Amino acid sequence: MYLLTQKKIATLTIVAGFCVIIWNAFSDDYGHSEITSDCNVTSEYLNNLEKLLEKVHTILDSHKLKHILCYNTLWGQIRISNFLPWTKKADLCIFKSQLDRINEGLLYGSFQRKFLRLRYFSANGYFIVKDIYSSKPFVQIYVFAKDEEQQMFKRVGWKRGLLPPNCEWTQSLECFPANLIVDPLPVQRLGANAYPVPMGGIEIQKYHYADSWWKKPKVMCT
Incomplete structure (x- = not known):
C-alpha cells in the first residue's frame, strides 16, 4: 500500500512538472504585470487607446456581452480614473457562457464594420482587437469561465486545461470569486467614458x- 501511494505521488509530481514546463514554454504573448511599469506613452497614444476602448465597449454592449475593466486598466481606474501613463493596451474581461450564446460571425462582423480586427488566441484564451490600419x-x-463547484x-x-483545475493549487488560472460579478455591475469613469x-x-x-x-509599481524607464 505504501509503495502504491509513493508511485501515485511520483506520477502526480511528473505530471505537475510537465504542466509547468508546458506553461513556461507557452506563456502569454502580452503580460499584465503591475509590479513594474515602462516609460510613459504620448498623450496622442492614450487618446487613441481611449477611442479604441470606447468602440470595443460599444460593440460588446450591442451584443449584450457582459464585460468589465480588469488587470492594468482597472488599476488605472482605481488609482487615477484614467489610463496609467505608461499604458500600451486596454484590458477587458469577458465571460464564456455569454460568448457561447451569440453568433460568432455576427460578432466578428460588428468589429469589421468599425474597421477593427478581432483575433482569438485559443492557447491563452483571449482576444486582441486592433484598428485595421x-x-x-x-x-x-480575456475570457473567463465559471467553475460552478x-x-x-x-x-x-x-494551455490552462493542462493545469490542475483547483484554483487554490495554481495562480496561473487567475481565478476570482463569482460573487464579484453580480448584476447590476457598478459603472466607473475611465477618462472621458464610463465602464x-x-x-x-x-x-x-x-x-x-x-x-x-x-x-506601487516601480517605473523601469531608461
Whole structure:
C-alpha cells in the first residue's frame, strides 16, 4: 500500500512538472504585470487607446456581452480614473457562457464594420482587437469561465486545461470569486467614458495580483 501511494505521488509530481514546463514554454504573448511599469506613452497614444476602448465597449454592449475593466486598466481606474501613463493596451474581461450564446460571425462582423480586427488566441484564451490600419494601441479581452463547484471564475484556453483545475493549487488560472460579478455591475469613469467594473472595487486585484496588489509599481524607464 505504501509503495502504491509513493508511485501515485511520483506520477502526480511528473505530471505537475510537465504542466509547468508546458506553461513556461507557452506563456502569454502580452503580460499584465503591475509590479513594474515602462516609460510613459504620448498623450496622442492614450487618446487613441481611449477611442479604441470606447468602440470595443460599444460593440460588446450591442451584443449584450457582459464585460468589465480588469488587470492594468482597472488599476488605472482605481488609482487615477484614467489610463496609467505608461499604458500600451486596454484590458477587458469577458465571460464564456455569454460568448457561447451569440453568433460568432455576427460578432466578428460588428468589429469589421468599425474597421477593427478581432483575433482569438485559443492557447491563452483571449482576444486582441486592433484598428485595421494600425497595430498599436490595442485592446486585450480575456475570457473567463465559471467553475460552478468552486464558485470561481477562471481563465480559459487549452494551455490552462493542462493545469490542475483547483484554483487554490495554481495562480496561473487567475481565478476570482463569482460573487464579484453580480448584476447590476457598478459603472466607473475611465477618462472621458464610463465602464462596468467588478463588485468590491480593488477586491479582484487581490486575486489577480496576490503578491503585489498593495505595492506601487516601480517605473523601469531608461
